[in-house]
Amino acid sequence: MGVAPIIDRCHALLEDLDLACVSEWKAAGEGRRAVGFLPVYIPRELIHAAGALPVGILGAGEELEIVRGDACFQSYICHLPRSVVELGLRGKLDALDGVLFPSTCDVIRNLSGIWKMMFPDKEAIYFDVPQNLDPKVGGVFYRDMLAEIVTRLQRLVGRDVSEDDLRGSIAAYNTSRRLVRELYDLRAAEPWRVPTSETYLLLRAGMRLPVEEHNEMLTHYLAEVRDEDRALRDNARIVVTGTFCEQPSLSLVRTLEHAGCYVVDDDLMLVTRWYGPDIPTEGDPLEAIAGAWIDADDETPCRYVADGKRKGQQLVDSVQRCGAEGVIFAAPSFCDPALLDRPMLQAVLDEEGIAYTSFKYSENTAQLQPIREQAGTFADTIKLWSDA
């Protein structure tokens, strides 16, 4: 059968801006609820344990003209909040009964306030993720925050959430994270077999589908793709970083591939890939989720890097682990977290002698030729003049 039908389905889900798939899921059972979330980090286990469908709100990509969303924001911030408001005003998020806003940055914080004013009939939960990573401080704070989110979700769905519900959800997302890691490991080992455009589509599908269905999809893809006959090209192996929140269009991802880049690691769709080991399914489940955040090794601009660690070390580790030959910094225009971190990361790459280039994008960037030329030149430079 091959991977084509799986990827076609993912494509259809990506283009489903009206969330018809979410409406269908809700219609298939009495009293079903769907809860959206903004990037970057969300404890999706809580929504799942409440019997609701977690739905990623990642903007409108290249498909939607922003008309009214622009009126809510100044011109010098990223594109994501404009398209989220536009989607809401056009009724394209009507299938959602509530939205979670994490403390990713000031833009998402402000978006939560605007959302509450514009859509007062929808549950809106803003929550702070701790940056103090002391378990006795940030851990306790975050467990309390998670308990408060559960209380509000219980009100929304009209039923209690038990500890066993939470443990079952942790197990389902542990499976999801394992499969995503397997997908990333396979792509790093054989990037010609697992194109990044397909990886991206698969992860985007996880923002729409129930986790169990998405786990089946990933399992199926991983089984099928190993039999695909795909040509090995003389591409440069690249790590892409900066794409953790506002997502690039699929066209931009394909542009990097067409420019001669094998993306062997990235921070796209980060919500699917937090934590290293599994979250424990024994003991207090909220403490386990809070502890996983505190203990996580993940380094992004939205998470404090503990004292004593070199900021940028994770990027260097990623380059070395994946056998990458260079790094592309791709940040959304006006994304403070990504752009403020970049000089520190570049300094570390300079110290390590790792090549890099950088560009900015918006989710609806239409002029891809300059990016293709820049990425293509970078890839050619690596292939022609690196020591590798």
Ligand code: SF4
């Ligand atoms: S793209 Fe950057 S600035 Fe915009 S909402 Fe995301 S993290 Fe914040």
